[in-house]
Amino acid sequence: MKKIQVNINSVLSTVSEKDIHALETSTAADALEKLREGTGEGNDFLGWLDLPSRTPMHHLDEIIAVANDLRNSCDYVVSVGIGGSYLGAKAVIEALGNSFDAYTPATPGSPKVLFAGQNIGEDYLHELQAFLADKRFGIIVISKSGTTTEPAIAFRLLKEQLEKQVGKAEACKRIVAITDAKRGALRQLATEEGYKTFVIDDNVGGRFSVLTPVGLLPIAVAGYDVKKLVKGALAMQEECMTSSEANVCQLYASTRNLLYRAGKKIEILVNYNPKLHYFGEWWKQLYGESEGKDHKGIFPAAVDFSTDLHSMGQWIQDGERSIFETVISVETPDNKTVIPSDDANLDGLNYIAGKRVDEVNKMAELGTRIAHVDGGVPNIRITVPELSEEYLGQLIYFFELSCGMSGYILGVNPFNQPGVEAYKRNMFALLEKPGYEEDTKAIQAKLND
Numbered sequence: 001m002k003k004i005q006v007n008i009n010s011v012l013s014t015v016s017e018k019d020i021h022a023l024e025t026s027t028a029a030d031a032l033e034k035l036r037e038g039t040g041e042g043n044d045f046l047g048w049l050d051l052p053s054r055t056p057m058h059h060l061d062e063i064i065a066v067a068n069d070l071r072n073s074c075d076y077v078v079s080v081g082i083g084g085s086y087l088g089a090k091a092v093i094e095a096l097g098n099s100f101d102a103y104t105p106a107t108p109g110s111p112k113v114l115f116a117g118q119n120i121g122e123d124y125l126h127e128l129q130a131f132l133a134d135k136r137f138g139i140i141v142i143s144k145s146g147t148t149t150e151p152a153i154a155f156r157l158l159k160e161q162l163e164k165q166v167g168k169a170e171a172c173k174r175i176v177a178i179t180d181a182k183r184g185a186l187r188q189l190a191t192e193e194g195y196k197t198f199v200i201d202d203n204v205g206g207r208f209s210v211l212t213p214v215g216l217l218p219i220a221v222a223g224y225d226v227k228k229l230v231k232g233a234l235a236m237q238e239e240c241m242t243s244s245e246a247n248v249c250q251l252y253a254s255t256r257n258l259l260y261r262a263g264k265k266i267e268i269l270v271n272y273n274p275k276l277h278y279f280g281e282w283w284k285q286l287y288g289e290s291e292g293k294d295h296k297g298i299f300p301a302a303v304d305f306s307t308d309l310h311s312m313g314q315w316i317q318d319g320e321r322s323i324f325e326t327v328i329s330v331e332t333p334d335n336k337t338v339i340p341s342d343d344a345n346l347d348g349l350n351y352i353a354g355k356r357v358d359e360v361n362k363m364a365e366l367g368t369r370i371a372h373v374d375g376g377v378p379n380i381r382i383t384v385p386e387l388s389e390e391y392l393g394q395l396i397y398f399f400e401l402s403c404g405m406s407g408y409i410l411g412v413n414p415f416n417q418p419g420v421e422a423y424k425r426n427m428f429a430l431l432e433k434p435g436y437e438e439d440t441k442a443i444q445a446k447l448n449d
């Protein structure tokens, strides 16, 4: 297996190689040490750090067996969850799947994975329920806390629907819950109803949970090889646990922090393969929740190129110079398509006839890099040999470890997310949830001002 590569040549007009290496060997090395030794802030949430090496094969076999049961009994499996209980599985399934999977019918033994509980859109839920009305479906309900409102609403609706469609006993066989070992409403419900369950360990935060059953079960249900995914992550864990200037996590974490100190406050994760759109969404949560606190932190944004070059390209080229890009470049696509020659050549494209579409894509990437760097946008490049389970596993672990290091370099606790509670408190107050009476009074007074 090759390894993903990190290239920082195109940031060196903004930050020097000397400064990057100085940070790598000082604060970044300390950050890695703190993670390894568990001596940093948030050290009760480091369960993800050695997850690839401590996940036993029999655990993966159990996940695969449960996935196979769902594959055999369902044509559609709805994965219910939000944030870290949604994005990892969605990112991997989208990256590995055929772009037109959604438009082909499910076949027996090969169900489609749908998602719910990641929004409170009434139309979304209504349309999902209407779609499932005549389908053989099952549910994976995922919530670490077991109390999150969005998935709880979706699950209540889907559970009722499934029980009506197939009866309570069969519904029970088609529902799997992934939650805390003891706490939360979902744990209690799963115990009372007798659902098959998997546990999310206390020391693995939601956004770091893709390599637990949270991500692995839906990914296995979609038909992908979770052993290879974990194997890829393990390769990255083994490579990056030791501090060195060649450590790609140390390099990435140091470079992005120096760019931030140089006034580059926004990092745009760029892909040139639309299958990576949701990988960008996963990455945004990982870095946004980990670093955006104490009134600091790089703002994580993501774009799909070349699509967004025709919408955001102008801003990136010419707007405020507060951004840098991190490009995920996939070396080899899965498929080969050659641009045909055309006698009339009315579209003027014969100059690229005979080339693969990917050659044009790569020139778009190179041309964009040169233009953006010339325009004052530094560019970190992460090269991935191909979109496969192993390389996605590497990429996931690479970004997780880099994130932990980067948070410590920034000087925040990368493993909490206190800011997310503010909207919840207001929503509960507005909905007059029992226990929020004082908040309800306060918010209503604010609204009447």
Ligand SMILES: O=P(O)(O)OC[C@H]1O[C@](O)(CO)[C@@H](O)[C@@H]1O
Pocket: 082, 083, 084, 085, 142, 143, 144, 145, 146, 147, 148, 151, 206, 207, 289, 417, 420, 421
């Ligand atoms: O898995 P849970 O507990 O439902 O949480 C879902 C998401 O909500 C958050 O807690 C934020 O509210 C995220 O950190 C988490 O990934």
